[in-house]
Amino acid sequence: MHIAVCGIILFAVAACYAVASVNKLRADKTLNCYREICVEYGHVLTPEDFFDKVPRDIEFLTDLSSIDTAALGTYPVKIAYDDSVCEAVVNVVDYKAPMATAIYQEFYMIEEVPPAEECVRNITDLTDVKVYYKDGTPVFEEGGEFKIDVVLEDTSGNKAVIAVPFYVKDDSQAPVISGTHDISVIIGDSVSYRNGVTVRDNFDPAPELRVDSSKVNLGLVGNYPLVYTARDECGNEMKITVNVNVVGRRTAGVTDEEDQDVINRAYAMAEEIYNQICAEDTTDVEKAFHIFSWVHDNIAFAHNSSDYTTWAHAAVKAFTMRQGSCYAAWACCKALLDYAKIDNICVTTYPVSWRVHYWCLVYLNGGWYHCDAQRYTWDWEFFDFMETDDEIKRTYNSIHRFDKTLYPETSTESVSKYIDTRNKKISPDFPYKDAT
Numbered sequence: 001m002h003i004a005v006c007g008i009i010l011f012a013v014a015a016c017y018a019v020a021s022v023n024k025l026r027a028d029k030t031l032n033c034y035r036e037i038c039v040e041y042g043h044v045l046t047p048e049d050f051f052d053k054v055p056r057d058i059e060f061l062t063d064l065s066s067i068d069t070a071a072l073g074t075y076p077v078k079i080a081y082d083d084s085v086c087e088a089v090v091n092v093v094d095y096k097a098p099m100a101t102a103i104y105q106e107f108y109m110i111e112e113v114p115p116a117e118e119c120v121r122n123i124t125d126l127t128d129v130k131v132y133y134k135d136g137t138p139v140f141e142e143g144g145e146f147k148i149d150v151v152l153e154d155t156s157g158n159k160a161v162i163a164v165p166f167y168v169k170d171d172s173q174a175p176v177i178s179g180t181h182d183i184s185v186i187i188g189d190s191v192s193y194r195n196g197v198t199v200r201d202n203f204d205p206a207p208e209l210r211v212d213s214s215k216v217n218l219g220l221v222g223n224y225p226l227v228y229t230a231r232d233e234c235g236n237e238m239k240i241t242v243n244v245n246v247v248g249r250r251t252a253g254v255t256d257e258e259d260q261d262v263i264n265r266a267y268a269m270a271e272e273i274y275n276q277i278c279a280e281d282t283t284d285v286e287k288a289f290h291i292f293s294w295v296h297d298n299i300a301f302a303h304n305s306s307d308y309t310t311w312a313h314a315a316v317k318a319f320t321m322r323q324g325s326c327y328a329a330w331a332c333c334k335a336l337l338d339y340a341k342i343d344n345i346c347v348t349t350y351p352v353s354w355r356v357h358y359w360c361l362v363y364l365n366g367g368w369y370h371c372d373a374q375r376y377t378w379d380w381e382f383f384d385f386m387e388t389d390d391e392i393k394r395t396y397n398s399i400h401r402f403d404k405t406l407y408p409e410t411s412t413e414s415v416s417k418y419i420d421t422r423n424k425k426i427s428p429d430f431p432y433k434d435a436t
Contacts, residue, residue, distance in 0.1 A: 032052065033050055033086035033088060034050050034051070034088060035088050035089065036091065037049055037050065037088065038092075038093050039091070039092055039093070040092075040095050041092065041126050042069055042070055044069070045090065046064075047060075050079060050088055055081040057081050057082065058079060058081040059079070060079055060080075062077045062078050062079075064077070067090060067092075069090075069092050072093065072127070072156070073091075074090070074092075075089070075091075076088070076089055076090075077089070094127060094154065094156035095156075095158065096158060097154070097159055097160040098125035098129045098153070098154050099125070099152075099160065100120040100123040100129075100152055100162060101120065101121050101122045102119065102120060102164040103118065103164065104164075105119060105164060105165070105166045105167070106167045106169065107168065108168075108170075108203075108234050109140055109143055113137055113138055116132050116150050119162075120150060120152070120164070123152065125152075125154045125158075127155040128155050129154050130151075130152075132151050133149070133151070134149035134150065134151045134161060135149065138166075143168045143169055143170025145167050146167075146168065147163045147165060148164050148166050149161050149163055149164075150163075171232065171234040171236065172236065173236060174237055175199050175204070175207040175230035175231070175232050175236065175238050176201070176230075177197065177230050178198045178200070179197040180197055180228055180240050181242060182243045182245065183226065183242065183244045183245065184244075186246075187219060187246050187348075188308075188327070188348060188358070189218065189308060191218070191244075193211045193213060194209070197209070201232045201236075203232065203233075203234065204232035207232040208230065209228065209229070210229045210230075211226070211227070212226070212227040213226055213244075217246065218246055219246075222246055223243055223245050223246075225243065226243070226244045227240070259310055262310065263310075263312040265312070266311075266315040266316050266331075269320075270332075270335035270338070270339045271339055273294065273319070273336065274291075274336055277291070277293075277294050284364055284365075285364050285365055285386070285426065285430065285432065287340050287342065288364055288371065288385075288386075291337060291340065292372075293373075293383070295329055296373040296375060296421075298322055299318050299332055300322060300323040300324075301324075301325070301329070301375045302324060305321070305324055305325060305328070306327050306331075308327060311331040311334055311335075326358045326359070326374050329358075329372075329373045330346060330358040333360050334346065337360070337362060342363065342364070343363035344360050344361065345360065345361040345368075346359075346360065347359050347370070347400075347402050347407060348402065349399055349400070349401055349402065350401060350402050350406075357399040357400065359374065361407055365431075365433050366411075367413065368407070368409070368410045369387060369410065369415075370386075370387045370388070370389070370410070371385050371386060371387070372392070381421070381422040382421055383421050384421075385421055386415050387416065388410060388411060388412055388413070389410050415430065415431065
């Protein structure tokens with residue numbers, strides 16, 4: 001850029017004029033040299049900047065290349081010509097306003113308006129730049145799209161105004177929850193409360209969904225509240241409460257006639273197995289031992305593979321497929337024990353934690369003992385047989401916790417030293433009380 005009239009004087013310089021329109025009173029008529037000139041950032045100084053007509057014998061006593069026109073300042077220059085010396089001043093000044101790019105702003109009315117500095121980027125200027133709202137921080141009384149003026153001002157006083165697009169979201173509507181309904185679940189089963197439930201919101205693309213099942217006990221028959229809460233990023237909430245009906249396995253949906261037919265099938269299958277593994281002249285302890293040993297060895301453990309309609313359905317399926325959950329293993333033991341006319345009771349985990357477990361209380365040798373044919377991942381050869389309360393609770397991470405008030409008093413007489421489930425043996429020294 002060539003010399004232009006200086007609109008702003010730095011470092012206390014009074015007034016500055018371009019060569020083409022210089023005030024002649026500021027020039028030395030004798031020397032014909034401008035005593036003061038203003039140039040913009042980066043301007044390359046030449047003799048023409050100091051004269052209307054450059055003399056032939058001019059000599060710059062000051063090296064013009066030593067003047068840094070990339071920095072604001074005032075620089076003295078000495079010029080010799082016609083046996084005289086002209087002392088001039090060069091003022092490097094800033095005429096250009098800053099430049100920047102507007103940044104689209106989107107926020108909710110309840111949120112604070114972003115600082116003006118966050119509304120622009122890629123600021124370009126040779127000095128520090130202040131950024132501020134032209135009319136002060138805006139206040140929005142309603143949502144919508146707006147253009148807000150932001151001012152860029154450098155240290156030389158040059159200003160630029162940028163119109164920044166604003167989208168102010170006025171969200172007062174709560175999210176909408178769909179797909180909720182009352183849930184029925186068989187005691188001890190697991191259930192996915194979020195299955196089929198969706199949430200949508202008019203602004204938030206991913207509103208939060210919380211499910212409060214703290215009052216639901218899947219291990220106890222009853223009716224429990226389940227609370228769904230949807231919340232958007234603006235804080236609007238919607239709550240829906242449904243009922244979780246925990247039903248007993250006997251009331252899970254078949255008629256008495258259908259039950260009896262399945263029960264008959266379960267006992268018929270148990271009879272065939274019993275006749276292969278038990279002799280009539282053995283004690284109940286030995287018969288029960290053979291029963292639990294057979295179930296342990298022949299019913300492979302498999303999650304979510306059992307028929308929970310009734311115990312008989314579970315036993316028939318497990319006898320047929322040779323696999324099932326702990327519920328199926330218990331059902332097979334029950335069918336075989338019932339056929340052997342050995343009293344037995346189903347025991348379930350209580351309180352319910354992450355899983356429900358099923359095993360048997362069996363009346364053997366004059367007392368009630370815990371027996372469980374479950375295969376354990378840490379020891380496939382081991383299973384529980386004729387254990388006291390204290391002994392059964394030490395097995396496999398306390399899944400054998402139970403409510404003692406629901407069952408008959410159990411025996412405290414340990415017979416564990418006479419039982420070897422890994423090798424399928426009962427010691428000949430077993431202290432039988434009802435030996436035949």
